[in-house]
Amino acid sequence: MSPAKRIGVVCTLDTKGEHAQLVKSLIEGRGHEAVLIDIGVLGDPAVAATISRDEVASAGGMELRALASSRDRGKALDVMTAGVTAILVRLHRESKLDGVIGMGGGGGTAVASAAMRALPVGVPKVMVSTMAGSGKAAAYVGTRDIVMVPTITDIIGMNPILRSALTNGAAAVCGMAEMGAGAGRLRQAGGRPTVAITAFGVTTPAAMRCHQLLTQAGCDTLIFHANGTGGRAMEELIEQDVIDAVLDLTTTELPDELCGGQLSAGPHRLEAAGARGLPQVVLPGAMDMVNFTTPETVPAKYANRRFYQHSPATRLMRTTVEENATLGRWVGEKLARAKRPAVLLLPVRGFSEYDKAGGVFYDPQADSAFMDAAVAALGKQGEVVRVDAYINEPACAETAVVQLLGMMRGGASSKSETA
Numbered sequence: 001m002s003p004a005k006r007i008g009v010v011c012t013l014d015t016k017g018e019h020a021q022l023v024k025s026l027i028e029g030r031g032h033e034a035v036l037i038d039i040g041v042l043g044d045p046a047v048a049a050t051i052s053r054d055e056v057a058s059a060g061g062m063e064l065r066a067l068a069s070s071r072d073r074g075k076a077l078d079v080m081t082a083g084v085t086a087i088l089v090r091l092h093r094e095s096k097l098d099g100v101i102g103m104g105g106g107g108g109t110a111v112a113s114a115a116m117r118a119l120p121v122g123v124p125k126v127m128v129s130t131m132a133g134s135g136k137a138a139a140y141v142g143t144r145d146i147v148m149v150p151t152i153t154d155i156i157g158m159n160p161i162l163r164s165a166l167t168n169g170a171a172a173v174c175g176m177a178e179m180g181a182g183a184g185r186l187r188q189a190g191g192r193p194t195v196a197i198t199a200f201g202v203t204t205p206a207a208m209r210c211h212q213l214l215t216q217a218g219c220d221t222l223i224f225h226a227n228g229t230g231g232r233a234m235e236e237l238i239e240q241d242v243i244d245a246v247l248d249l250t251t252t253e254l255p256d257e258l259c260g261g262q263l264s265a266g267p268h269r270l271e272a273a274g275a276r277g278l279p280q281v282v283l284p285g286a287m288d289m290v291n292f293t294t295p296e297t298v299p300a301k302y303a304n305r306r307f308y309q310h311s312p313a314t315r316l317m318r319t320t321v322e323e324n325a326t327l328g329r330w331v332g333e334k335l336a337r338a339k340r341p342a343v344l345l346l347p348v349r350g351f352s353e354y355d356k357a358g359g360v361f362y363d364p365q366a367d368s369a370f371m372d373a374a375v376a377a378l379g380k381q382g383e384v385v386r387v388d389a390y391i392n393e394p395a396c397a398e399t400a401v402v403q404l405l406g407m408m409r410g411g412a413s414s415k416s417e418t419a
């Protein structure tokens with residue numbers, strides 16, 4: 001048995017008191033301490049809290065009595081979210097929290113999961129929720145490692161199915177805490193340098209080769225799927241000092257941001273590494289496409305564009321010359337602001353598997369518009385390396401890795417415009 005852990009239990013103790021008590025007893029049965037945190041507002045708590053709703057409301061910036069009197073559900077959710085978030089972050093910072101489990105319906109899940117998202121990756125997080133099987137589950141998880149456990153039934157009363165879900169949730173958070181990986185071990189002093197790589201289906205061969213070469217060079221790699229969530233997760237982990245260098249091989253989330261696609265990572269994609277001054281090599285991987293799902297998700301204004309059905313659930317749209325010129329300017333401007341000069345590596349024969357000669361999205365004119373705009377916007381604030389290949393040819397990965405390792409070792413990046 002591992003040393004006793006301290007596990008937060010977040011829920012409304014007026015409507016979920018019976019369920020909180022079960023989870024508490026299961027956690028304590030494993031020899032751990034359960035910290036009951038009450039996020040209820042109106043009804044009387046059915047069991048005693050370790051951290052009361054008054055404390056949570058106060059931490060959220062409002063007295064509980066005033067909050068209850070307002071009868072404003074939206075405000076109550078906002079205040080209790082802010083309060084429980086502040087409490088969990090403080091407990092973790094003080095090394096008084098080894099994991100957290102929440103339980104709830106729509107409101108309780110919104111509050112508890114938002115607080116979990118404020119905790120670093122690696123901290124055990126389990127959400128037992130009526131919303132776990134819904135299409136909204138991704139919104140509750142965000143870019144964090146939250147395990148969602150569906151309750152199947154509503155969390156009212158007790159029944160064998162619900163008891164099983166609560167038991168599994170408690171077992172999960174206890175098991176995670178007992179294993180002791182935790183956020184504090186994502187980086188270890190004297191460990192191998194960590195390199196982030198972005199990848200997509202149409203750039204996977206290049207990502208795999210980069211991973212292989214960097215691993216051989218003594219690096220650990222974190223490969224992020226450039227699907228919106230992946231890009232945001234990478235940017236956040238860079239800000240949290242988990243990553244030492246970035247090989248941004250796939251910047252396809254930017255076309256989705258520009259054109260309203262389904263996989264945007266937001267307007268601040270491609271900024272964190274520059275802001276922290278990390279070594280970074282950037283390739284315009286999959287800039288030839290915007291991602292939609294079903295035909296119904298494609299805006300009417302794009303009706304006459306070039307499309308390709310990548311999979312039953314993925315409909316791709318080819319970016320235009322004008323869009324690529326805008327995207328190139330975006331990339332060049334972001335890299336020009338970096339604290340440390342970045343390397344912009346341009347695969348001149350295509351940005352993806354579909355963009356090579358003979359591919360469904362092959363369009364040298366559109367690619368040239370991107371490259372010309374990116375180079376102009378970058379100016380003398382970074383380096384440009386052109387590779388006479390398309391992105392998945394070995395020369396691209398090999399050049400990118402050589403450039404990045406040179407930066408990581410303190411060497412000057414190449415000033416050559418060709419490779």
